[in-house]
Amino acid sequence: MMKKSKILSLAVVVMALGMSAPVQAKECKDELVEAKGKYKLTKIMAYPSSLFAWRKTVDGIHGPAYHSWRRASQRNVDCAKVPNEVGKMRWQCTRTALPCAKNGKGDGTSGTINDGGYNDNPQYPGETLYKGRSGRDVRALQVMLKEAGYNVTIDGDFGNGTRNAVKAFQKTEAIQVDGVVGRETWDRLAG
Secondary structure, X not given: OHHHHHHHHHHHHHHHHHHHHHHHHOOEOOOOEEEEOOOEOOOOOOOOOOHHHHHHHHHHHHOHHHOOOOOOEEEEEEEEEEEOOOOOEEEEXXXXXXXXXXXXXXXXXXXXXEXXXXXXXXXXXXXXXXXXXXXXXXXXHHHHHHHOOOOOOOOOEOOHHHHHHHHHHHHHOOOXXXXXXXXXXXXXXXX
């Protein structure tokens, strides 16, 4: 009798877990949202379109629960040289993804590294991050930059590559471009 009740309990738990997955999957929209960036002229690369522009686009269509780029599924940033209004060739980047709610499944890779795992809601570490700093918070920053489309090495060391990516991000977000990550830069990147 004891074995039957344990098996029955286990079956109920397995069924409950199996039923929860489709509910989470429904937290992701099934239409790709596209947000085009402004024309950029750079010597080295095209900056990805603004995350602020992405959030504004998704917020207008699906509401604030879905506007996070990091939680989105099928994220893609495409850049190409296109003629601007006066016919000059300029870089333009477009973000495309399926928006997912905070508790949605996403693509299984969103979130930031936290002690070897993932944290979908990275909190501001409480101190400014800048060149020369190292550790878990810098690693979390690098993961967010990578997920936002910037080419950074995730090594936990805030070097020139991380600083340049932070400056590029700050420029696209129209905030102070200093390569230093305070609360405003962190919150824009984490949002």
